Amino acid sequence: MVQEPVVTRFAPSPTGYLHIGGARTALFNWLLARKTGGKFLLRIEDTDQKRNTPAAARQVMDDLRWLGIGWDEGPEVGGPNGPYFQSQRKEIYDKYIKQLINDKKAYYCFDTPDQLQQMREKAQAEKKNLIYPRPDKFPDDKDVAKARAQGKPVTVRFAMPTTGDIIVSDVVRGEVIFAAREIGDFIIQKSDGLPTYHFACVVDDELMGVTHVIRGQEHLMNTPGHQALQDALGFRSPVYAHMSVTVSDSGGKLSKRERPKALRQAIKALGDLDTQKLAGAANISVAEVEEFVKGKNTPDMSAVDAMAEYLGIRLPEINVVDFFKSGYLPEAVVNFLAFLGWNPGDEREIMRLDELIDAFDLGRLTKSNSLFDRQKLIAFNTEHIKMLPDDRLLGRFRDYLKAIGSPAAGGDDKLLARLIKINAGARTLADIEKKCRFVFIDNEDVQYDEKAVKKVLLKHDGLAILRAVGERLAGLEVITPETVEKLLRDLAGERQVGLGKVAQPLRVSICGTTVSPPIFDSVDVLGIQNTLQRIKNTLKKFGT
RNA sequence: GGCCCCAUCGUCUAGCCAGGUCCAGGACACCGGGUUUUCAACCCGGCAACACCGGUUCAAAUCCGGUUGGGGCUACCA
Numbered sequence: 001m002v003q004e005p006v007v008t009r010f011a012p013s014p015t016g017y018l019h020i021g022g023a024r025t026a027l028f029n030w031l032l033a034r035k036t037g038g039k040f041l042l043r044i045e046d047t048d049q050k051r052n053t054p055a056a057a058r059q060v061m062d063d064l065r066w067l068g069i070g071w072d073e074g075p076e077v078g079g080p081n082g083p084y085f086q087s088q089r090k091e092i093y094d095k096y097i098k099q100l101i102n103d104k105k106a107y108y109c110f111d112t113p114d115q116l117q118q119m120r121e122k123a124q125a126e127k128k129n130l131i132y133p134r135p136d137k138f139p140d141d142k143d144v145a146k147a148r149a150q151g152k153p154v155t156v157r158f159a160m161p162t163t164g165d166i167i168v169s170d171v172v173r174g175e176v177i178f179a180a181r182e183i184g185d186f187i188i189q190k191s192d193g194l195p196t197y198h199f200a201c202v203v204d205d206e207l208m209g210v211t212h213v214i215r216g217q218e219h220l221m222n223t224p225g226h227q228a229l230q231d232a233l234g235f236r237s238p239v240y241a242h243m244s245v246t247v248s249d250s251g252g253k254l255s256k257r258e259r260p261k262a263l264r265q266a267i268k269a270l271g272d273l274d275t276q277k278l279a280g281a282a283n284i285s286v287a288e289v290e291e292f293v294k295g296k297n298t299p300d301m302s303a304v305d306a307m308a309e310y311l312g313i314r315l316p317e318i319n320v321v322d323f324f325k326s327g328y329l330p331e332a333v334v335n336f337l338a339f340l341g342w343n344p345g346d347e348r349e350i351m352r353l354d355e356l357i358d359a360f361d362l363g364r365l366t367k368s369n370s371l372f373d374r375q376k377l378i379a380f381n382t383e384h385i386k387m388l389p390d391d392r393l394l395g396r397f398r399d400y401l402k403a404i405g406s407p408a409a410g411g412d413d414k415l416l417a418r419l420i421k422i423n424a425g426a427r428t429l430a431d432i433e434k435k436c437r438f439v440f441i442d443n444e445d446v447q448y449d450e451k452a453v454k455k456v457l458l459k460h461d462g463l464a465i466l467r468a469v470g471e472r473l474a475g476l477e478v479i480t481p482e483t484v485e486k487l488l489r490d491l492a493g494e495r496q497v498g499l500g501k502v503a504q505p506l507r508v509s510i511c512g513t514t515v516s517p518p519i520f521d522s523v524d525v526l527g528i529q530n531t532l533q534r535i536k537n538t539l540k541k542f543g544t
Numbered sequence: 545g546g547c548c549c550c551a552u553c554g555u556c557u558a559g560c561c562a563g564g565u566c567c568a569g570g571a572c573a574c575c576g577g578g579u580u581u582u583c584a585a586c587c588c589g590g591c592a593a594c595a596c597c598g599g600u601u602c603a604a605a606u607c608c609g610g611u612u613g614g615g616g617c618u619a620c621c622a
Contacts, residue, residue: 013622048621113620120618127545129618155620173549174561182547190620197622221548221617244550245615253615336556339571343557347570366557368550369615376556376572382585425585435583456582488581503581515583 005038006212006239010064010071011201013045014056016301017319018063020372021216021246021254024337028214028243030069031338031360041208042074045201046087047194057085063320067330068353073208081208086200093195096203096233097156097188105159105232106188107138110152131184134159153191158199158229160185166224171241172365178224186225202226206235214241214362217369241362244341244369248316254372259308259315259322260298266313267293281310316374325403327430329396331388332381341366350383382427393420400429407440408433415439415525422521438511439525443533446512448541456504456514457542465495466505467543470535479528481520488519509538 008029012022033040042064046052061075073079083089100106109132111119123130134157139147147154161180168176188199195203205213220242230237248254267273273293279286282303289307291297298304308315317323323333335351343366344351344359351359385393394417401409401416408416419439423432438446456462472487492502503519510531516522523531 011622015622045622051621109620111620116620124545124618129546153620176548178548187620192620194620196620201622216616217549218616219622222622242549247615249555339556341556345558347558349556349571370557371555373555373572379572386585423584425583427584431584485581492581499581501581507582511582513582517583519581 003036006032006036007039007041007209008033008212008214009041009043009205009208009210010069011043011045011204012060013048013051013197014053014060015048015051016053016056016059016256017321018060019254019256019319020317020323020333020337022060023063023067023069023320023333024246024340025215025243026064026069027067027334027337028241028342028365029212030071031357032212032214032362033072034357035360038211039072040069041079041081041210042071042084043204043208044075044085044087045197046085047190047197047200049087049192049194052087059321066324067320067334069334086204087194089200089204090194092207093189093200093203094193097195097199100158100188100232101138101156103232104138106156107135107159107185108144108147109155109157109187110139110143110147111155112153129182129184131181132157132186134185155187155191156189157185158188158225158232160225160228166227168220168223168227168240170220170223171239171362172244172367173220173242176220176223180224180228183225183228188229198222198225199229202229202233202235205238206230206233210238212239212241212362214243217242217245241365244366246340247369247371249371249373254318256301256318257298258318259301260292260304262315263304263308263313264293264295266308266311270311278307278310282306324400327400327428327433328377328381329384329388329429332377332384335384336377336380340370340372350380350387352387378427382425385426385429386424390417390420397429397432401433404430404433406433406437408436411440418521418525419517422517422525435515435517438516438522443530443537446510446534446537448508448538449513452508452512452514453542456508457538460497460501462505462508463539463543465491465497465502466509466535467539469502469506470532470539473523473528473535474532476528479524481518481524484523485520506535510534 010026010029012018012026030040032038042061044057046057057075064071071077073081074084097106101108120130144154160183164180166178166180166183168178170176186198187196189195223240223242227237246254248258275286275289279289282289282299283306284299284303288297288299292299304315315322317326320333324330331353334353335356338351338356339349342360342364345364348355348359388396394413397416397420398409408419411419419436420432423435426432457466468491469488472491473484476483476487488502488506489499492499495502504514507516507519507522508514510516510522510526517525
């Protein structure tokens with residue numbers, strides 16, 4: 001489908017890190033803009049003074065950049081339609097609100113939250129939704145002054161049409177019909193003077209020239225209100241596409257609350273617990289920890305993360321940054337996200353960003369909700385690790401090592417590239433890192449896994465074989481993966497045992513565990529001196 | 545409760561709009577086997593779905609209605 005260049009936008013509310021669902025919305029908007037040779041804007045919807053933080057906008061932008069989603073207009077890059085922070089656009093909104101009030105299409109209200117709550121409960125009792133009772137006569141400026149003098153909250157409501165249907169023509173759902181009178185007069189200006197989302201979004205989309213709005217299905221019910229607003233203001237309506245929602249594999253909507261929930265369950269399953277130490281690790285009080293475990297409160301994200309890390313519990317990834325820290329490639333995350341509610345119509349699945357752009361088509365959005373399947377994400381990640389060019393992968397690996405504070409972060413390019421190579425087939429960067437840590441620790445700091453020692457070293461002549469391996473290795477003149485392989489194979493042959501019986505004791509000796517990169521490479525990368533020292537240490541520690 | 549959306553393997557989905565080529569295709573997961581110095585990767589094979597009821601039609605996964613189930617919204621949040 002060839003299309004005219006479109007203008008799309010992503011309009012996050014900066015309340016924290018970018019949520020994976022938000023990333024998907026951003027991606028679809030970005031893909032459409034790129035596909036059509038149009039523009040993609042970033043607009044920060046920070047009209048909620050209570051919830052938004054300046055740091056969060058920064059984080060959202062970092063996360064988008066990590067994913068490879070850049071914006072043509074918006075914070076930091078500028079553009080002709082700024083400012084791109086809604087909190088800086090108050091005069092613009094005020095002008096349009098004034099216009100609506102003058103046209104008698106909006107009016108002032110002075111209700112307190114309590115009054116509204118009562119009205120709502122009454123409506124609920126009558127099994128109806130609250131349709132705000134519009135006054136016969138709209139308050140004038142004098143009334144407003146009086147209300148303010150009395151300390152009443154002053155808000156502005158939009159006067160919705162009261163008859164007829166409002167038809168939302170949605171790209172994915174077709175025509176959705178709403179009875180105008182069901183919508184009711186909604187607030188467009190809050191008592192703090194800032195516009196609500198509904199108003200700011202309609203005004204900005206018009207002023208910024210947005211032609212296509214791709215957003216979550218949760219906004220479908222808002223759309224008739226937005227269209228009525230556009231009519232009242234003399235604006236054109238953009239093309240709407242309401243995507244399906246992504247739900248979690250633990251049931252329910254994919255939500256930020258899943259991390260603390262998972263942590264709480266894990267803690268309960270753990271049984272006994274040193275709350276003192278846990279509180280220390282999370283830098284919160286013991287009382288807070290106890291209340292959290294009981295489900296009475298939830299500390300902030302950093303405390304949750306700290307507790308999980310301290311306890312060695314893996315929490316489900318929810319924010320984009322969580323995926324980064326779990327060792328996923330942005331290429332894989334983006335590819336996976338694109339397939340949540342979209343597909344190219346042929347049998348391709350593993351696709352690069354440029355292929356995604358090329359194949360993208362709004363008409364192929366899926367209607368039904370989809371479940372976020374982490375297993376499939378891992379499979380995508382495995383494929384993308386395989387196909388990413390070496391230098392790019394090295395860069396990603398470096399970024400990852402730095403982010404998690406790995407001892408491997410100090411490795412030079414040549415070493416790191418080698419480590420990646422000998423771990424071909426790895427599922428995540430985290431897997432590679434874990435298997436390579438042994439290279440970066442001191443010989444004396446090898447932690448021997450109890451089960452590995454029992455199973456490999458203390459059985460089947462493990463120690464005796466290890467001693468023989470050590471002796472021969474010491475006499476080896478040229479150390480390469482190939483010479484090490486020959487040595488081990490010869491030894492296994494002489495002893496009439498499988499290679500595993502020779503390789504495993506050596507592996508446990510140098511890594512402390514039964515899992516490592518291929519043993520010949522492992523020895524080569526570690527270096528002969530370190531290898532011999534570790535063998536010596538092992539024999540001393542477990543030998544009789 | 546009201547309003548709105550959705551419904552194909554366990555999961556993501558193709559097919560549906562233009563009914564027959566679909567006893568429904570792919571991928572992930574799972575199961576079995578192979579390869580193998582561990583893990584991962586890899587190779588081969590297998591299991592597995594049109595929610596239900598009615599209607600239209602020579603013919604329905606595809607069109608229509610209802611039922612059931614799931615989801616969303618119902619804020620001076622976005």
